[in-house]
Amino acid sequence: MSDRWKRHGALARLALCAALTGASASAFADTTLTIGTVNNADMVRMQALSPEYERTHPGVHLNWVVLEENTLRQRLTTDIATHGGQFDVVTIGAYEAPLWGAQKWLKPLDNLPADYDVEDLFKNVREQLTVDDHLYAVPFYAEASITYYRTDLFARANLTMPQQPTWDQIRGFAQKLHDPAHGVYGICLRGKAGWGENMALLGTIVNSWGGRWFDEQWHPQIDTPEWHQAVNFYVDLLKHYGPPGPSDNGFNENLALFAGGRCAMWVDASVGGGTVSNPKESQVAGKVGFVRSPHQVTDKGSSWLWVWSLAIPASSKQADAARDFILWATSKPYLQLVAKKYGEESTPPGTRESTYANAAYIEAAPFAKVTYDSLKAVDPAHPTLKPVPYKGIQIVSIPEFQAVATLVGRQIAGALAGRGNVDELLHTAQGAVDRTMKRAGYYEHKPVIQQEPSK
Amino acid sequence: MARNRPTRRLARTLRALASWIVALVVFFPILWMLLTSFKTELDAFSMPPHFVFSPTLENYREILARANYLHYAWNSIVTAGGATILGMVVAVPAAYAFAYHPTKRTKDVLLWMLSTKMLPGVGVLVPIYLICRDLNMLDSRLALVIIFALINLPIMVWMIYTYFRDIPYDILEAARMDGAGTWQTMFRVLIPVSRGGLASTALLCLILSWNEAFWSLNLTTSSAAPLTALVASFSSPEGLFWAKLSAVSTLACAPILVLGWLSQRQLVRGLTFGAVK
Numbered sequence: 001m002s003d004r005w006k007r008h009g010a011l012a013r014l015a016l017c018a019a020l021t022g023a024s025a026s027a028f029a030d031t032t033l034t035i036g037t038v039n040n041a042d043m044v045r046m047q048a049l050s051p052e053y054e055r056t057h058p059g060v061h062l063n064w065v066v067l068e069e070n071t072l073r074q075r076l077t078t079d080i081a082t083h084g085g086q087f088d089v090v091t092i093g094a095y096e097a098p099l100w101g102a103q104k105w106l107k108p109l110d111n112l113p114a115d116y117d118v119e120d121l122f123k124n125v126r127e128q129l130t131v132d133d134h135l136y137a138v139p140f141y142a143e144a145s146i147t148y149y150r151t152d153l154f155a156r157a158n159l160t161m162p163q164q165p166t167w168d169q170i171r172g173f174a175q176k177l178h179d180p181a182h183g184v185y186g187i188c189l190r191g192k193a194g195w196g197e198n199m200a201l202l203g204t205i206v207n208s209w210g211g212r213w214f215d216e217q218w219h220p221q222i223d224t225p226e227w228h229q230a231v232n233f234y235v236d237l238l239k240h241y242g243p244p245g246p247s248d249n250g251f252n253e254n255l256a257l258f259a260g261g262r263c264a265m266w267v268d269a270s271v272g273g274g275t276v277s278n279p280k281e282s283q284v285a286g287k288v289g290f291v292r293s294p295h296q297v298t299d300k301g302s303s304w305l306w307v308w309s310l311a312i313p314a315s316s317k318q319a320d321a322a323r324d325f326i327l328w329a330t331s332k333p334y335l336q337l338v339a340k341k342y343g344e345e346s347t348p349p350g351t352r353e354s355t356y357a358n359a360a361y362i363e364a365a366p367f368a369k370v371t372y373d374s375l376k377a378v379d380p381a382h383p384t385l386k387p388v389p390y391k392g393i394q395i396v397s398i399p400e401f402q403a404v405a406t407l408v409g410r411q412i413a414g415a416l417a418g419r420g421n422v423d424e425l426l427h428t429a430q431g432a433v434d435r436t437m438k439r440a441g442y443y444e445h446k447p448v449i450q451q452e453p454s455k
Numbered sequence: 456m457a458r459n460r461p462t463r464r465l466a467r468t469l470r471a472l473a474s475w476i477v478a479l480v481v482f483f484p485i486l487w488m489l490l491t492s493f494k495t496e497l498d499a500f501s502m503p504p505h506f507v508f509s510p511t512l513e514n515y516r517e518i519l520a521r522a523n524y525l526h527y528a529w530n531s532i533v534t535a536g537g538a539t540i541l542g543m544v545v546a547v548p549a550a551y552a553f554a555y556h557p558t559k560r561t562k563d564v565l566l567w568m569l570s571t572k573m574l575p576g577v578g579v580l581v582p583i584y585l586i587c588r589d590l591n592m593l594d595s596r597l598a599l600v601i602i603f604a605l606i607n608l609p610i611m612v613w614m615i616y617t618y619f620r621d622i623p624y625d626i627l628e629a630a631r632m633d634g635a636g637t638w639q640t641m642f643r644v645l646i647p648v649s650r651g652g653l654a655s656t657a658l659l660c661l662i663l664s665w666n667e668a669f670w671s672l673n674l675t676t677s678s679a680a681p682l683t684a685l686v687a688s689f690s691s692p693e694g695l696f697w698a699k700l701s702a703v704s705t706l707a708c709a710p711i712l713v714l715g716w717l718s719q720r721q722l723v724r725g726l727t728f729g730a731v732k
Contacts, residue, residue: 034676039691047521063677066688071672078580078673084588086676196692251693256500259695271693281497281695 029059031321036065037091038072040308041274042141042348045338046329052337053328060321069196076313080105085315088322092137094307095395095402097129101136107312107319108134109326116327120352124378125307128391137311138330141271142350144303144374145204145293146367148258148266148276152287153177153184167208167233167294170265174241177264186241188263189234192250193413195395195405200304201267202412203394203405204293206230207301207384213396216389218442222408223430230296232422235415247417259283267293269306270374273367274345290370292377301383303374304394307350350375400440404433485708491701499698514702522685524706531681531710533596534671535664538603542611542660545604547653550615551641555624565616568609576606576669587674596679599671603664610663611656618652619645654721658714665711682707 037043043066050062065087067075073096079086080100092100100106112118112135118126121139129137147170149161157176162169174186190201206212211226221227238246243257251268258266259275259282266272270290279285295302310326312319328334332354339347344364347355349371355361356372383393390396396405411425437443491499493510518524553561583602584593592598622645630644646653668683675684686707689700715722 036676039688039696040693044521065676065680065684067672067684068687068690069692071687075673078584082581082584082588084584084593086593252691252695256695257502259497260501262502269693275695280495283497 031059031318032061032063033088033318033322033325034063034065034086035089035091035325036067036072036076036087038069038308039066040271041346042308043091045342045346046140049334049337049341053325057324060325062325080313080315083315085313085317087313088316088318089326090311090313091140092309092311094128094305094309094392095397097137097307097309097311098131098391098397099399100311101129101131101134105314106136107314107316107323108136109138109312109323110134112327116331117354120332120354122351122353122375124305124380125351125375128305128307128380129309137309138326139307139309139351140330141348142305142307142375143269143271144305144350144371144378145201145268146270146273146303146370146374147291147293148268148272149173149289149291150177150261150264150284150287151289152284153264154289161289161291164292164299165294167205167237167296170267170294171233171237171241174237174265178241183262185243185257185263187237187265187267188243188249188254188257189238189246189267190250190254191238191242191246191413191416192248192253193406193409194250195402195409197250197409198413199405199409200306200394202231202234202409204302204304205234205296207393208294208296208298209233210297210385212384212386212388214389214437216387218389218437220404220430220433220437222433223427227426228423231412231415231426235412235422238416245417247413269304270349270367270371273365273371277345277366288366290367292370292374298385299377300379300385301393303378305375305378305380306394398442400436404436407432407436485712488701488704488708491698492705494698494701496695496698499701500695514699515706517699518689518703518706522688524685527680527682527685528710530596530675530679531665531683531707534599534603534679534681535661537596537600538607538664539657539660541600541604542607543653543657546608546611546615546656547641547646549612550619551645553612553616554619555627565613568612572609580673583670584673593674594676594678594680598674599679599681602670602674603667604660606667606670607660607663611660614656614659615649615653618649618656622648651721654718658718658722662711662715 037047047064047066050064054060054062072091076087076090076092076096078084080090097106101108118135122142125139125142126135129135129139147161147165154161154173154177159173159176161173165173170187176186177184178186190198192198203213206227209226209230211224211230212221215221243249243262249257251272254263254266254268255272255275257263258272261283273290276282276288277285282288293303310329312322312326316322330351332352335347335352335355339361344358344361347358347361347365349355349365349368356368362368378393380391380393382388390398395401408426408429411420411429412422414420415422415425490506492514493512494505494508495511495513498505498508553565587593587595587598590598626648627640627644630640635643665681666683668687671681671683672687675681686700686703689696689703
């Protein structure tokens with residue numbers, strides 16, 4: 001081939017590349033994506049970094065709709081169920097992803113590109129978002145429940161926190177460190193009623209005592225010795241060594257109490273680690289230790305798994321552009337971008353193995369190792385000692401769970417506030433849940449929302 | 456008489472004191488919101504609460520950096536203002552008919568109108584959402600204007616009806632005898648006479664529409680989202696947000712508070728109109 005032809009060939013290849021690049025860049029030209037999300041720190045950072053995406057994808061404009069969690073859930077449910085098509089990307093939790101996926105309300109995310117490295121995503125996190133071998137959402141960040149404790153108070157009292165404490169040990173520490181006269185309470189735990197509030201924690205406590213929500217035939221197991229022991233322990237612990245009015249405290253209230261130096265221990269979501277370690281937001285920064293969530297008769301299901309993930313509603317009219325965006329926002333380069341702009345410790349946690357292979361992150365985030373260990377230990381298919389017909393540690397992937405768990409949560413919050421006896425309230429709750437399950441037809445035919453993960 | 460003077464003075468002082476206490480109790484949440492908006496998140500959550508602290512404008516800075524406040528404020532002005540105008544256009548003739556040309560079913564109709572206020576909004580959320588979807592009115596200011604006007608219409612009709620009832624029919628008859636038609640009677644006699652009452656009705660509708668959150672959150676995403684949607688966006692399930700939420704609430708309340716302050720004389724006059732016969 002002559003030089004001239006070679007030159008022409010090279011030029012033609014260059015022109016083809018340019019055309020393809022242009023086509024890729026302008027594939028979503030004049031596209032507006034509406035993204036429904038919540039006001040969590042990691043989502044706020046994603047919103048702040050979104051101009052970077054718009055810069056590399058000319059013609060794509062991102063519209064952010066930030067709402068309170070329950071409002072967002074209600075808003076998304078209405079829009080998706082009525083095919084309103086108002087959202088192209090939605091932020092959903094580990095509870096909604098399998099339910100909505102099974103209903104075909106979400107677009108399946110199959111055939112992900114090789115450079116996305118789907119195998120790098122935590123297996124159990126991925127499985128939580130999978131129905132019938134189809135991934136319906138990609139994880140944005142995930143959290144486990146862990147134990148926070150004040151290293152200075154422990155040192156002063158000559159106490160040592162084990163890496164995997166039992167609830168009995170926690171009670172012993174709380175007893176020794178409870179000092180309300182000096183404004184320090186032995187332990188802070190969620191008490192506010194709600195399936196995502198007190199019942200998230202109580203779900204793990206009940207699991208630790210060997211209890212379960214339902215037996216294999218979907219009969220509620222609330223009025224059982226395991227539940228009675230676990231809930232009585234929780235109520236007694238908070239009443240004796242907790243802050244005043246614990247039935248009003250959820251994650252945020254306890255975060256504020258702990259960050260303000262009012263709690264010797266706190267068992268809650270690992271996502272609080274960033275706040276309590278940040279001197280700008282916490283009076284106890286540098287004086288906090290992190291260990292695994294407490295267990296009792298079993299460590300199965302003693303730490304929860306919650307995943308905030310990004311999904312595409314089936315009603316989205318711009319699914320391809322939406323898919324491109326959510327893959328960007330959960331990709332390795334995005335995580336690196338966050339680390340570069342906001343510091344290593346701000347990297348969205350709990351989704352990728354590569355995050356925890358990064359020594360700089362492990363060093364910058366003192367809560368990283370325990371979060372990793374806790375997440376790796378979670379097995380949503382086996383949340384407690386006995387077999388269960390559902391998948392989930394602190395959640396049960398059935399549509400009735402929100403109502404059922406909130407109902408039980410109210411009864412327990414009532415007991416915490418001194419309005420009734422735990423044993424009687426659990427007996428009442430059992431009857432109410434039994435009626436709900438019967439009405440919903442669970443005793444006639446067992447619904448399978450999530451099948452066993454494919455081997 | 457002389458002996459009664461100290462007693463009267465004491466009574467007056469006690470009344471003034473009681474008024475101040477009530478006013479402070481009513482105003483305290485707003486004052487606390489304002490104070491919290493200048494605190495750091497850590498100060499905002501501190502227990503016992505801090506009355507003395509180093510004020511910061513950081514929360515306001517962050518809100519203005521994260522969201523286009525003027526866009527939301529403009530949507531609030533358009534939707535609340537539009538709903539007030541639309542509501543008044545419908546409510547005034549309706550109240551006129553009810554007040555001066557009653558039938559034997561007038562009271563039933565008025566009660567029925569009021570009874571629609573007892574229906575929880577969420578009960579009609581899906582039908583209204585579907586209507587808006589089919590009319591391509593999701594995330595549109597027009598949908599909010601119509602819905603806000605409809606929500607407030609029963610109260611507006613009732614209020615204006617009450618004011619009209621207090622205006623003697625003889626005045627209208629006199630105008631008629633002078634040759635005025637129905638529209639002239641309404642615009643030249645009735646409306647000027649009941650200006651105070653109409654202004655307070657309009658203001659109430661404006662305030663209720665400005666503060667409405669349920670429909671704003673459910674029917675809008677970004678283009679038509681008013682200030683209530685902006686406020687909601689600063690609540691967080693996982694994180695400290697009280698100071699920022701207070702700052703954004705202050706920004707959302709400020710315009711309507713100023714308007715209420717400027718028009719308080721008119722508002723009070725309207726609300727007490729016809730109270731003393």
